Amino acid sequence: MNGPIPGTVEVAVRHILSDRTTGFLTRTRTITWKDGLFRVRRPASGKQSVELICPVCDASLLAEVRTEARARRTGAVLLVLAALSAIVFVAACAYAFHEGGRTLPEGQSLPALFPVSVVSIFVTFVAAPVLLLRGRRHNGVTMLDAPKPRRRHAIIPVRG
Ligand SMILES: [Zn+2]
Known part of the structure; x- marks a missing residue:
């Protein structure tokens, strides 16, 4: 080589x-x-x-096969998505931890956003590393x- x-x-x-x-x-x-x-x-x-x-x-x-400029752009977009996933992951963790750790008054249930944050944690936990790897390795050939x-x-x- x-x-x-x-x-x-x-x-x-x-x-x-x-x-x-x-x-x-x-x-x-x-x-x-x-x-x-x-x-x-x-x-x-x-x-x-x-x-x-x-x-x-x-x-x-x-x-x-795409041009190198295009491949770089796609790679950059994937890295941005990876970063966003990481941010959502951290935010959803903080929220779920906060809401889940509260002692609720009698008869009150957790807010509707709670299950959403739990799902977000799982989705972004998988998506962030995959996007990071894809973004770093993307070469415009699919x-x-x-x-x-x-x-x-x-x-x-x-x-x-
Ligand atoms: Zn073969």
Whole structure:
């Protein structure tokens, strides 16, 4: 590897060999895969479809490549959403802790916002790290289509 080449982006075509979840009380997910590296040329503007051939099974995957400026913008938007999720998470935690910890007078129930804040905690707890990871790794290449066992393939960003 000679580092990033302007106007191109490196991605890995991931062929999932097996995806097994074992165990009952403590579930362990074991995924094995094989990656094939590709260098994809970015379009001068807009987006472009490219065909990538899986080196393991010869499946043809259709990917969409966007310009670097567009990829950076999308990545930045994802990072902003991640930050917003983190803020909502903290605010919802503070609110739920405050309301849940109060001793309510006889016959009074918790405000309607309480269950909303609990749901927000769970949603943002999952969303924030996912958005952060996606935003940091976003390279403007997305998988459009793959033959039958689509979920057995993935296109993974490679850091230059
Ligand atoms: Zn394959």
